[in-house]
Amino acid sequence: MSGPGVNSSNQSRPASWRAIALGLILIPVNCYWLVQVELVQFSTYPTIISLIFTVVFCLFVLILLNQLLKHFLPQWALGQDELLLIFVMLSVVSATAGCSVMEILIPILGHAFWFATPENDWTHLLGRYIPTWLSVDDKSVLAGYYHGDSSLYTVQHISSWLIPVISWFTFLFALLLVMLCINIILRKQWTESEKLAYPIIQLPYGMTSSGFFRHRTMWMAFGIAASLDIVNGLNFLWPTIPGLFSKSYQFEFAAKPWSSMGRVALGIYPFVLGIGFLIPLGLLFSLWFFFWIWKAQLLLGGIMGWPTSSGLGGKTYPYVNYQGFGGYMGIFLIALWISRQYLANIGQKFLGREELEDGDEPMSYRGAIITLVLASIFLALFCYKAGMSLGVIFIFFGLYLALSTAISRMRAELGSPMHDLHYTGPEEIMVAAVGTRKLGVGNLTMFSFFWFFTRNFDCHPMPHQLEGFKLAERVKMRNDRFLLAILLAIGVGIISQFWALLSVSYKFGATSGMSWVPMVYGSEPWNRLQNWLVNPMTANLPAIAFTGVGILFSIFLFLMQMKFLWWPFYPAAYAAVSGSWAISHIWFSLWLAWLIKLVVLKYGGVKSHRRAIPFFLGLILGEFIVGSLWTILGASLNIVTYGILP
Numbered sequence: 001m002s003g004p005g006v007n008s009s010n011q012s013r014p015a016s017w018r019a020i021a022l023g024l025i026l027i028p029v030n031c032y033w034l035v036q037v038e039l040v041q042f043s044t045y046p047t048i049i050s051l052i053f054t055v056v057f058c059l060f061v062l063i064l065l066n067q068l069l070k071h072f073l074p075q076w077a078l079g080q081d082e083l084l085l086i087f088v089m090l091s092v093v094s095a096t097a098g099c100s101v102m103e104i105l106i107p108i109l110g111h112a113f114w115f116a117t118p119e120n121d122w123t124h125l126l127g128r129y130i131p132t133w134l135s136v137d138d139k140s141v142l143a144g145y146y147h148g149d150s151s152l153y154t155v156q157h158i159s160s161w162l163i164p165v166i167s168w169f170t171f172l173f174a175l176l177l178v179m180l181c182i183n184i185i186l187r188k189q190w191t192e193s194e195k196l197a198y199p200i201i202q203l204p205y206g207m208t209s210s211g212f213f214r215h216r217t218m219w220m221a222f223g224i225a226a227s228l229d230i231v232n233g234l235n236f237l238w239p240t241i242p243g244l245f246s247k248s249y250q251f252e253f254a255a256k257p258w259s260s261m262g263r264v265a266l267g268i269y270p271f272v273l274g275i276g277f278l279i280p281l282g283l284l285f286s287l288w289f290f291f292w293i294w295k296a297q298l299l300l301g302g303i304m305g306w307p308t309s310s311g312l313g314g315k316t317y318p319y320v321n322y323q324g325f326g327g328y329m330g331i332f333l334i335a336l337w338i339s340r341q342y343l344a345n346i347g348q349k350f351l352g353r354e355e356l357e358d359g360d361e362p363m364s365y366r367g368a369i370i371t372l373v374l375a376s377i378f379l380a381l382f383c384y385k386a387g388m389s390l391g392v393i394f395i396f397f398g399l400y401l402a403l404s405t406a407i408s409r410m411r412a413e414l415g416s417p418m419h420d421l422h423y424t425g426p427e428e429i430m431v432a433a434v435g436t437r438k439l440g441v442g443n444l445t446m447f448s449f450f451w452f453f454t455r456n457f458d459c460h461p462m463p464h465q466l467e468g469f470k471l472a473e474r475v476k477m478r479n480d481r482f483l484l485a486i487l488l489a490i491g492v493g494i495i496s497q498f499w500a501l502l503s504v505s506y507k508f509g510a511t512s513g514m515s516w517v518p519m520v521y522g523s524e525p526w527n528r529l530q531n532w533l534v535n536p537m538t539a540n541l542p543a544i545a546f547t548g549v550g551i552l553f554s555i556f557l558f559l560m561q562m563k564f565l566w567w568p569f570y571p572a573a574y575a576a577v578s579g580s581w582a583i584s585h586i587w588f589s590l591w592l593a594w595l596i597k598l599v600v601l602k603y604g605g606v607k608s609h610r611r612a613i614p615f616f617l618g619l620i621l622g623e624f625i626v627g628s629l630w631t632i633l634g635a636s637l638n639i640v641t642y643g644i645l646p
Contacts, residue, residue: 015481019082023089028496036635042515044643047098047459057628088468093493098459105452107522148509181372199278199415221618225270229626233642260302262310274620276593286573291587313423319546320579321424326550327575328406362483387442399426411463418582425454432540451525
């Protein structure tokens with residue numbers, strides 16, 4: 001008996017047009033859903049999870065409908081490759097549309113003009129440096145956006161937003177295209193040569209494989225996770241119904257120096273247990289171990305009397321977020337070192353001096369390099385026209401793309417359920433290195449616009465692209481049309497999210513009917529720019545020193561890992577954990593997953609581990625399906641419902 005659809009042929013197959021069309025139809029629906037959940041209801045954040053649960057829900061529904069088609073209209077049933085193509089399209093778009101990218105962009109565009117007052121003098125202090133083609137300065141247009149009870153669909157509103165939307169569409173499309181090209185160049189090395197684990201893709205691949213839904217243990221775990229969230233969801237709406245248990249218990253020390261550690265959360269999340277069980281044992285150990293190393297650093301700072309920071313940003317001793325940035329830079333350098341011969345061969349291939357097979361790639365290596373260069377030139381010209389200097393442009397995007405590549409590498413190797421690096425983007429490193437005066441107002445102003453993709457890095461689109469290529473390789477999908485599907489999805493996704501964000505804001509109001517989040521997203525970069533201009537910052541040498549510590553420590557961990565097979569600490573885990581808000585909530589679940597996996601492997605061996613995997617996939621699926629249903633109920637009834645995240 002077949003499952004939802006499996007490719008029986010060993011030959012590569014092109015991506016089907018009907019799957020591409022279905023994915024494009026679902027993209028606007030998914031974008032609108034995300035805006036409702038994350039900004040209007042503010043019940044949970046699907047996009048901060050590495051495996052976005054709204055996309056898993058869509059895949060689950062498609063599989064159910066596909067079973068009906070297989071029974072009544074088998075010629076119309078979708079294959080595994082088609083189902084996974086739709087999944088990848090929705091995943092890439094959701095990451096781009098989510099709370100670390102486009103949901104931040106729209107609130108930024110008009111904030112400096114709407115909230116300009118005689119007291120803050122933003123009109124003269126900031127307004128004269130903000131390019132008009134990148135922002136909206138008409139207060140009569142912004143009134144509907146902020147107050148609601150209006151409509152996007154008027155000539156005045158659409159015409160005012162049109163130029164900024166087109167401008168940022170081209171910028172974002174070019175940036176995502178650069179990421180795609182980097183993934184194309186590195187894909188074979190990471191996937192076929194190094195054989196990285198890609199834990200995040202195991203659930204969608206399993207769901208679309210034959211026999212997955214016949215596992216009793218999977219349904220047992222599904223029922224456990226689903227029942228927990230159903231009861232807790234009912235308790236959220238009607239407190240008289242007893243809840244089963246709180247998912248997060250938080251503790252905080254009152255006395256110094258222990259109070260410098262900040263809060264310690266004991267969170268039990270079934271989906272984290274499930275994803276954690278898929279992570280390699282050593283990496284799983286490193287995740288929760290480095291969480292306590294981070295806390296130990298804060299404790300040491302408290303003992304030494306240093307000004308410490310355990311909150312988002314980590315901008316005082318021991319600069320844990322800067323260590324995290326350095327850790328990712330170390331991962332990038334390590335990846336370059338491991339791939340040095342492979343990259344040299346690609347360079348020789350580009351020059352025509354090397355016969356390197358690239359027929360199975362989405363585009364030739366020469367084509368990928370040329371496209372990468374052209375897209376990068378476009379980004380440079382875009383930023384130069386907006387007022388940035390060329391040197392700053394190259395340094396900023398060099399750091400950003402190095403960080404993006406490292407995050408993608410970390411996800412492929414480690415598969416952390418959640419990861420972030422708040423308030424420590426490339427511009428913060430550059431300001432710490434030379435201060436604000438040397439950078440100049442034009443660069444600092446564009447840094448404020450770039451806040452929409454440097455604020456934090458939890459729903460980064462580049463790892464989703466890479467995982468999509470891995471899924472395409474596993475189901476033997478020919479990569480040329482697959483690449484076209486991703487490009488179409490990105491284009492339609494950006495437009496769809498602009499539409500969803502603006503139409504919902506004009507309906508409910510960014511300062512009235514929606515959550516407080518758009519206000520925070522909009523105010524943060526302009527308040528920061530005001531502070532930079534009014535109180536110029538000098539170089540922060542300790543922050544740069546701790547960034548260097550992060551780089552060197554990551555390289556040290558890698559060298560020890562290469563020299564000693566027993567070495568249990570991994571640089572990917574160190575970078576993912578340092579200063580991470582997400583890991584501070586889920587470390588306990590990761591510890592439980594490590595303990596369970598250790599016991600299973602020690603006393604049951606590899607066979608028992610394999611037999612246990614459906615159970616843990618069921619935990620993920622059960623929580624994701626019920627969590628999605630709660631968000632649909634909330635959006636339908638315009639109420640806040642139970643969320644599966646902290």
